[in-house]
Amino acid sequence: MEDVFSQLEALGQSERRVAMATLVGTKGTTPKKEGAKMWVGEGGRVLGSVTIGGCVDARVIEDSASVLRSGAPQLLKMALGDEDAWEMGLSCGGTIEVLLEPLELAGDAPVLGSYRRIATEVDAGREACLVRLLREPGRALLVLADGKSEGSLGNAALDAAARQQALPLIARGTSRTERIAVADAASRAEGAESPEAFFEVHAPRAHLVLVGAGVVAMALSELARTVGFRVTVVDPRPKFASRERFPHANELRVGIPSEILENLTLVPSTAVVLTIHDYKVEVPVLRAVLSSRAGYVGMLGNRNRGRAVLDMLRQEGVPSEQLERVHVPIGLDIGAQTAAEIATSVLAEMIAVRCGKSGASLRASPPGTGAQKEPRSG
Amino acid sequence: MSDLYGAVIAEHFRRPRNRGTLESPDATHEEVNPLCGDRIRIELKLEGDRVVAARFRGDACMVAVASASLLTGMVVGLSREDAFRFPEERLLAALETTLRPARVQCAQLPLQVMRAALSDAPAR
Numbered sequence: 001m002e003d004v005f006s007q008l009e010a011l012g013q014s015e016r017r018v019a020m021a022t023l024v025g026t027k028g029t030t031p032k033k034e035g036a037k038m039w040v041g042e043g044g045r046v047l048g049s050v051t052i053g054g055c056v057d058a059r060v061i062e063d064s065a066s067v068l069r070s071g072a073p074q075l076l077k078m079a080l081g082d083e084d085a086w087e088m089g090l091s092c093g094g095t096i097e098v099l100l101e102p103l104e105l106a107g108d109a110p111v112l113g114s115y116r117r118i119a120t121e122v123d124a125g126r127e128a129c130l131v132r133l134l135r136e137p138g139r140a141l142l143v144l145a146d147g148k149s150e151g152s153l154g155n156a157a158l159d160a161a162a163r164q165q166a167l168p169l170i171a172r173g174t175s176r177t178e179r180i181a182v183a184d185a186a187s188r189a190e191g192a193e194s195p196e197a198f199f200e201v202h203a204p205r206a207h208l209v210l211v212g213a214g215v216v217a218m219a220l221s222e223l224a225r226t227v228g229f230r231v232t233v234v235d236p237r238p239k240f241a242s243r244e245r246f247p248h249a250n251e252l253r254v255g256i257p258s259e260i261l262e263n264l265t266l267v268p269s270t271a272v273v274l275t276i277h278d279y280k281v282e283v284p285v286l287r288a289v290l291s292s293r294a295g296y297v298g299m300l301g302n303r304n305r306g307r308a309v310l311d312m313l314r315q316e317g318v319p320s321e322q323l324e325r326v327h328v329p330i331g332l333d334i335g336a337q338t339a340a341e342i343a344t345s346v347l348a349e350m351i352a353v354r355c356g357k358s359g360a361s362l363r364a365s366p367p368g369t370g371a372q373k374e375p376r377s378g
Numbered sequence: 379m380s381d382l383y384g385a386v387i388a389e390h391f392r393r394p395r396n397r398g399t400l401e402s403p404d405a406t407h408e409e410v411n412p413l414c415g416d417r418i419r420i421e422l423k424l425e426g427d428r429v430v431a432a433r434f435r436g437d438a439c440m441v442a443v444a445s446a447s448l449l450t451g452m453v454v455g456l457s458r459e460d461a462f463r464f465p466e467e468r469l470l471a472a473l474e475t476t477l478r479p480a481r482v483q484c485a486q487l488p489l490q491v492m493r494a495a496l497s498d499a500p501a502r
Binding site for chain 1: 437
């Protein structure tokens with residue numbers, strides 16, 4: 001959700017107040033997932049979208065004006081598509097809930113402060129979850145990845161329950177609406193309810209760490225940047241990890257690769273791809289990476305070579321479940337031959353793994369899987 | 379592995395000695411072989427004129443790692459001068475194998491790095 005922060009800053013240059021629309025619930029097939037945001041300024045300026053851009057977005061824009069007038073949040077529930085669209089088979093078919101709320105962009109509005117705080121965590125490589133009650137979105141509890149929290153939903157029992165529910169969502173990187181289950185019997189006896197809250201998970205931007213600065217890395221660096229990854233290139237040789245070869249990489253790190261990887265923050269949104277094709281780097285780097293939370297680890301090489309490298313680590317005592325995380329041979333089976341084709345197959349596999357998909361052809365997938373969605377923001 | 383390079387290199391690659399870092403080293407230097415990518419850093423602690431501790435870090439081939447492992451053990455207790463003049467032949471002999479010429483460079487890298495570290499370190 002990197003766009004949330006950059007969009008807030010951009011909006012703040014020209015708007016004093018906006019209506020913030022957040023997709024907080026989906027049922028059935030919908031073009032976007034929970035957490036998608038749209039902003040409508042007082043002058044009607046629109047940023048982002050909660051659906052593909054037709055039906056619901058139009059209603060959200062319309063209702064934004066009344067939210068800004070009244071200053072009160074609204075929860076919109078809508079079915080996607082109309083009868084005509086259904087007849088033509090064009091409808092998405094799902095239902096969605098959108099939380100619309102007015103947001104002051106100046107000063108120290110609490111929700112704005114929460115987003116600034118989230119930006120600090122995410123920039124440091126840590127996830128965070130913003131929990132807000134649907135009926136009272138002005139109250140916010142920010143749950144950090146280490147289990148600590150800031151702010152309050154109004155009482156300690158709700159806060160404790162929300163913290164417990166937020167942590168597995170943070171681990172999965174999933175935003176959703178849930179009823180907060182107040183476990184404390186005394187609080188329930190006092191009439192504390194189990195209100196619905198939106199758990200909005202923010203994770204660090206997708207980060208690709210390339211170990212080895214050869215031609216496949218050069219191609220993968222460019223492709224990954226296009227898709228929105230932050231790219232770090234690591235190589236022991238200064239002549240290889242150069243700006244001439246990697247003009248658009250975010251960071252070039254020359255040094256002892258395993259030492260560099262030990263000091264990077266590797267989280268589920270991090271992909272580590274070893275293109276260096278040399279055991280002397282692969283073994284120590286994998287040793288450093290496999291005990292981390294990196295979401296994707298892959299290395300160039302055929303099956304035999306991969307087995308030999310993993311066997312070296314196995315002999316050192318690296319557990320099998322860690323070794324099984326390594327994608328080798330790397331990439332999807334598309335018959336890639338050139339560096340650019342190999343990079344494409346690797347990037348496709350990285351995205352598939354991130355989304356929990358197999359990478360198989362959509363045409364061959366069972367019906368109901370993989371509706372074509374608008375590109376995800378952030 | 380030991381069939382290719384001998385038991386000493388295999389042992390020191392699998393279980394390298396003195397791998398790590400020192401707190402506030404008195405001498406340190408890092409170098410890379412620009413072609414093969416072997417990269418080694420050596421850190422030394424000096425007390426007066428003596429080397430009292432030595433560590434290495436690096437991602438390097440078996441020969442270079444074994445060489446660094448052996449060298450960092452052999453220089454402890456030497457004077458700064460003797461460490462600087464550590465004979466290459468003694469290091470190669472400690473590897474207990476005959477290296478083809480291209481691999482001798484790998485064995486020499488830790489020695490070059492250590493000499494550079496001692497040269498760069500301020501005189502006491």
